[in-house]
Amino acid sequence: MKLNCNGKILDLGSPGVMGILNVTPDSFSDGGRYLHRDAAVTQALQMEKDGAAIVDVGGESTRPGARPVALQEELDRVIPVIEVLRDTLSIPVSIDTSKPEVMAAAVQAGAGLINDVNALRSKGAVEQAAKLAVPVCLMHMQGQPDTMQQAPRYDSVLDEISAFLTERIDACVAQGIPHEQLLIDPGFGFGKALEHNLELLRRLRELEKLGCPLLVGLSRKSMLGTLTCREAEQRVAASVAAALLAVERGASVVRVHDVAETVDALKILEAVSREQR
Numbered sequence: 169m170k171l172n173c174n175g176k177i178l179d180l181g182s183p184g185v186m187g188i189l190n191v192t193p194d195s196f197s198d199g200g201r202y203l204h205r206d207a208a209v210t211q212a213l214q215m216e217k218d219g220a221a222i223v224d225v226g227g228e229s230t231r232p233g234a235r236p237v238a239l240q241e242e243l244d245r246v247i248p249v250i251e252v253l254r255d256t257l258s259i260p261v262s263i264d265t266s267k268p269e270v271m272a273a274a275v276q277a278g279a280g281l282i283n284d285v286n287a288l289r290s291k292g293a294v295e296q297a298a299k300l301a302v303p304v305c306l307m308h309m310q311g312q313p314d315t316m317q318q319a320p321r322y323d324s325v326l327d328e329i330s331a332f333l334t335e336r337i338d339a340c341v342a343q344g345i346p347h348e349q350l351l352i353d354p355g356f357g358f359g360k361a362l363e364h365n366l367e368l369l370r371r372l373r374e375l376e377k378l379g380c381p382l383l384v385g386l387s388r389k390s391m392l393g394t395l396t397c398r399e400a401e402q403r404v405a406a407s408v409a410a411a412l413l414a415v416e417r418g419a420s421v422v423r424v425h426d427v428a429e430t431v432d433a434l435k436i437l438e439a440v441s442r443e444q445r
Contacts, residue, residue, distance in 0.1 A: 169381065169420075171303045171349070173222070173260035173280025178303070180381050182438060183415045184221030185430050186262070186423040187212070188387065191245040192229045192237075208249045209256065216259050219431035222281065223257065224423060225249055225274075226264030230285050230358070242270050247277050254278025262305075268296035275300045283383075285309055285358065287336040298344045305351040305383050306336045310359025325364045326371050329354050333378055351421070353383045357391060365391045369410070372417035385423035386410035408433045 169180040178184065190201075191208050202208040212223045227245030228237040237245075246263065253261050254277060262281035263274035268290060271282050280302050287306040288294040297304050308329045310320050322328050333352050341347050354375060356365050375382055386392070392406040393399065404426045411422040411430050415437060424430045 169348075171281070173262070174275060174278065174302055176258070176260040176280050178222055178260050178281065180420045183419060183434055184421050185219060185427055185434070186383065186421050187215035187218075187220035187223045187427045188385075188423060188425050189215070189223050189225045189249075190229070191225060191227045191249055203245070205248045205252065209252050212249075212253050212257060212261075215427045216257055218428035220259060220427045221421070222260045222262055223253065224262045224264050224283055225253070225279070226283075227270070228265065230264075239267060239269055242267065243273055246270065247273055250274055250277040250279050266290050266293065268292045271296050271300060275302055281305065283307075283353075285355070287332075288340060289336075294340060294343045294345070297340070301349075303349045303351065304340065304345060305353055306333060306340070307353035307383075308332050308355040308358065320359045320361055320364065322360075322364060325360065325367055326374060329368070330375060330378065333375070333380075337378065337380065347379065350380045351383045352378060352380045353385065353423075356384065356386050357389045362391050362394055365389075369413060369417070372414060372419065376418050381420035382414075382418055383421040383423060384411075384414040384419040386414060387422075387424040387426065404429055412437055 171178040189208055189212055191203060193203055202211050215223055225246050227242040250261055260280040262283045263279040264283045265271055266284050266286035282297055283305045285307045288297055337350055340350060354368055387407045388400045388403045392403045396406050408429050412433055414422055
């Protein structure tokens with residue numbers, strides 16, 4: 169499967185790596201490191217060199233407890249970076265945002281995929297995405313970032329996520345976004361306790377029934393810290409292991425901080441899987 173991302177191709181014929189580029193001062197793992205344009209561009213180029221299939225640029229932290237960022241501030245963070253990356257990267261750039269105004273400006277600047285943790289539920293977002301005609305990733309989140317980890321509850325985590333994503337897929341298709349332009353993300357760590365995340369990872373393949381490629385983000389997340397007792401920047405090995413488990417369970421894209429390590433691990437997995445076939 170190949171997605172046309174504003175003139176650049178995201179090939180999902182084999183599992184791909186999405187490199188995380190947080191242009192923020194307060195992201196949970198690398199906040200402030202790539203806030204300035206030149207540092208962000210240098211990091212994006214390195215991720216492409218390391219084998220990333222796409223770079224995901226975000227200007228608003230969605231870590232637990234994060235507060236919303238004003239529209240103009242988010243635009244000021246991401247648009248100058250995307251404008252440079254449009255001309256310097258051969259791989260697509262995605263925009264990590266829930267604001268329709270940022271979606272429009274980012275696509276005009278060169279972004280080729282919308283990655284929305286709010287699944288296009290903001291006012292005007294689904295209509296804007298339909299107009300922009302680029303692929304969209306819809307993510308599940310219970311609550312909002314500032315409150316989502318305050319005792320999240322589910323009767324059946326997989327069934328509730330499946331129902332939510334089905335509703336969002338239907339809403340997008342009804343608005344004119346083709347089904348084949350949609351990806352889905354179950355939203356590990358977004359309004360989910362450890363037991364929810366583990367059950368979701370165990371049963372991840374069951375989401376294939378929704379008919380959309382799976383994008384999974386587990387990189388350096390608190391669930392890995394809980395399991396390993398390590399701080400965010402010490403969770404590389406755990407993050408790579410989680411990415412491999414996700415791919416084995418059907419993920420088409422894994423969203424990661426540590427691109428080179430994940431790409432190398434996926435090469436080994438692919439070689440072993442090829443021999444089995």
